[in-house]
Amino acid sequence: MVMIKSRPRHGGGPVLVGALLAAGIAASATAQPATPNLQGVWKIAAPTNSLKPVSGPVPFTAEGRKQYDENKRLQAKGDYDDYDITLSRCSNPGTPRLMLIPSRFKIWERFGVVTFDFEWNQVIRQVNASKLEPKEDRIGRRLVPSATGTAVGRWEGDALVAESTNLSERTLLDDLVPHTVDMKVTEHFRLVDPDTLEDRITIDDPTYFTRPWDAVLTFKRQPATLFHEDVCLDRIKAKQPAFPQ
Amino acid sequence: MRTEFPRSTLKGLAVAVAAALTLGAGAAGAQPAGPPPLGAGGLPSGGLPPLPGGASGGALPQLPAGGPAGAPLGGFAMPQVPPTPAEQLIAGLAPPSPGVVFPGPALGPDAPTSSADPRDLQGTWYHNQKLETRIQRDMYGELAPYNMEGAKVLARRVKSKDAGKPFVNASAICRPPGPLWQRDLNMPFQIFQSNDAVEFVFEEYHGRWRVALDMAKAPPPAQKDYMGYSVGHWDGATLVVETSDFKQALWLDVDGTPLSANGKLIQRIRKVDNGDSKPFLEVITTIDDPTYYTRPWSVVRTFVWNPRMTYFDEYNCEEQVGDPSTDPDAGLVPEPKD
Structure with a gap:
């Protein structure tokens, strides 16, 4: 196991991003913003295949319920590629389903950009909480929705707030629950304690849900380590599940 | 069925990048016209001297019969060495597609700066030389030393x-695709590092290049990796990775x-x-490989x-490669075994 040192945690409470710059202190690659330190290796505390609302059932509209039932029917038939191309092709599970993956992930923060570096298939998602303009989109990648969409972040007190839009409807919220391309996912990431990370997820998709609804996931800090190479398509080729059992 | 997403609009994304590279058009070749490429070799001012012209791709000069012409060098005439059969085979290939490169966004006065520590490589980096779709020459401009097996394999592919x-x-x-193609x-x-490891996280290909600085803490994997096993050590301010x-x-290369x-x-x-x-x-x-x-x-x-390039675009090759309505091998054919 490689122990990778994380930067020291701040004891003085949250300070807004940009304070260093505002004070005229040049940021450097290793000088970190004075925000709560989410960096490290994390793993979901209670693995689950379902994104469960904090209270009550998923508030489907009739249209959302219809698509959900169709997904259940296809699942029962084993027709995964017709509703879940993560299972059939290893396609990126997207936001927020990535957070349900039972294996580990790392969080890196550089220049205000928060990178979630997943062990599973070496996928990443990023939250842009920086003041940096996104680089030029030379080949039009952002013209179509994607699995992790466009994620804009900001710090509110001790929480990193991430708002994701432009999310492809070819992804699911979990193993079955669908969404439309108009969905907005708002997440509040905060440290409950130094070794516990909470992700409060708000799903807002009026086409499929009658109202915005919340789910909460909790992650436990893991020992720092180098992950090994993971290629999901090799599992599919070997007739194994996309997610290791 | 939830497959009503307009798949046609997805063309040109991740897989197209890989396929275009593979087809020799080069990623940049499929991109719209943009700013002119950087100068010779794409090297920053104050950095390395420009590479010889042939080192950045393009057609190899024809080898004259009897070998390269002698050239006076301070009164010393280069000995005439006849081309090897491997060199002749390589020289007969059509030239590679020219690569281009687009400069990254301007840094601007408020851009974060790199650590003053020469051993701190952390940050975001961008290859600023033209993509060499076929490397062909070493850093001194000399033809890569293919043996006959290496020349045959490359010729077959080209x-x-x-x-x-x-x-x-x-x-x-x-x-x-391996460390060299991935970096190229x-x-x-981005690079993240500690005393025990250096991790390269790439925008493309779900790419990771993990370098162990302490083999005891990161021994070789039980099964070999596509990217190999990388062990590094510091030689002064230079990180040496095998x-x-x-x-x-x-x-x-492509x-x-x-x-x-x-x-x-x-x-x-x-x-x-x-x-x-x-x-x-x-x-x-x-490159140390007696096989080739x-x-x-x-x-x-x-x-x-x-x-300013820290926020990456998403790479999701699998969405298209696994699409049953497309060729699973992106239209490519299996390479015969040696």
Whole structure:
């Protein structure tokens, strides 16, 4: 196991991003913003295949319920590629389903950009909480929705707030629950304690849900380590599940 | 069924990048016209001297009968050496597609700067030289020292591509392409490091290049990786990384310059800072592979500091490669075994 040192945690409470710059202190690659330190290796505390609302059932509209039932029917038939191309092709599970993956992930923060570096298939998602303009989109990648969409972040007190839009409807919220391309996912990431990370997820998709609804996931800090190479398509080729059992 | 998403609009994304590279058009070749490429060799001012013209791709000069003409060098005439059969085979190939490169966004006065510590490589970096779709020459401008086996493999791949039947390779089927091809792409990557490891996280290909600085804490994996096993140590301010134990043979570039599974890559990485807050990484890669080359040979690449490229575009090759309505091998054909 490689122990990778994380930067020291701040004891003085949250300070807004940009304070260093505002004070005229040049940021450097290793000088970190004075925000709560989410960096490290994390793993979901209670693995689950379902994104469960904090209270009550998923508030489907009739249209959302219809698509959900169709997904259940296809699942029962084993027709995964017709509703879940993560299972059939290893396609990126997207936001927020990535957070349900039972294996580990790392969080890196550089220049205000928060990178979630997943062990599973070496996928990443990023939250842009920086003041940096996104680089030029030379080949039009952002013209179509994607699995992790466009994620804009900001710090509110001790929480990193991430708002994701432009999310492809070819992804699911979990193993079955669908969404439309108009969905907005708002997440509040905060440290409950130094070794516990909470992700409060708000799903807002009026086409499929009658109202915005919340789910909460909790992650436990893991020992720092180098992950090994993971290629999901090799599992599919070997007739194994996309997610290791 | 939830497959009503307009798939046609997805064309041109991740897989197209891989396929275009594989087809020899080059990623940049499929891109719209943009700013002119950087200067000779794409090297920053104050950095390395420009490479010889042939070192950045293009047609090889024809080898005259009887070998290269003698050239006076301070009164010393170069001995005339007849081309080897391997060199003759390579010289007969059609030239590679020219690569281009687009400069990254301007840094601006408020851009974060790199650490003053030469051993702190952390940050966001971007390959600023033209993509070499076929490497061909070493950092001194000399023809890569192919042996006959190496020349045959490269010639087979180039001819197959030129015939419109390019071979399947790792990148085209969403597998890690190996450290050299991964770094050569003109896509950004971030470096994170500790005393025990250096991790390169690339925008493209779900790319990771993990370098263990302490083998005891990161022993070789139970099963070999596509990216091999990389162990590094500091030689002064230079990070020296030896990569070996590859899961399979690699293509070192788009046209298929070969590395056998038993080959080694030795990378010497240093941060060059001219004091203008615009450092760059210099990576000299030595290819050591007696299976395909008569001796080790080296290429040099530079990567400019650009924190404005830290927020990556998404890469999701699998969405399209696995699409049952498309060819699972992106239209490529299997390469015959040696």
